[in-house]
Amino acid sequence: MKYLLLVHHNEGAFNRIPEITRKDMLAESIQLCHRLDGNGQYVHASPLQPEATGIVVRVRNGKATVTDGPFAETKEQLAGYFLIEAQDRDEAVHIATLVPGARIGTVEVRPLREVTGLPGEEESNFE
Numbered sequence: 001m002k003y004l005l006l007v008h009h010n011e012g013a014f015n016r017i018p019e020i021t022r023k024d025m026l027a028e029s030i031q032l033c034h035r036l037d038g039n040g041q042y043v044h045a046s047p048l049q050p051e052a053t054g055i056v057v058r059v060r061n062g063k064a065t066v067t068d069g070p071f072a073e074t075k076e077q078l079a080g081y082f083l084i085e086a087q088d089r090d091e092a093v094h095i096a097t098l099v100p101g102a103r104i105g106t107v108e109v110r111p112l113r114e115v116t117g118l119p120g121e122e123e124s125n126f127e
Contacts, residue, residue: 008101008108011077045083
């Protein structure tokens, strides 16, 4: 089963961490990706650009509204993600404990819904 590990942290606090520590955390994340890949569990991962670079798109009554980010006033912002394969929730949680961002913020573990009919699939099945 696929799980999305959403890494959240306080962007301002993260930017105050010494650059060498941030680089070490990135290197550790890359090493984790290689380890997961070796186990057949890696699908994709990436840090995100700063929250201020994001935009929000809403469509209401057929009209699109585009708003500059940030879109929510929160203490933590979405900083990146890991898309993994795990046997079950417990294994996904264990992998989340290995994410360096969990030491300075939180990692939300969310199972993906399986949907057929996407590119490369035969039929649609929205469960």
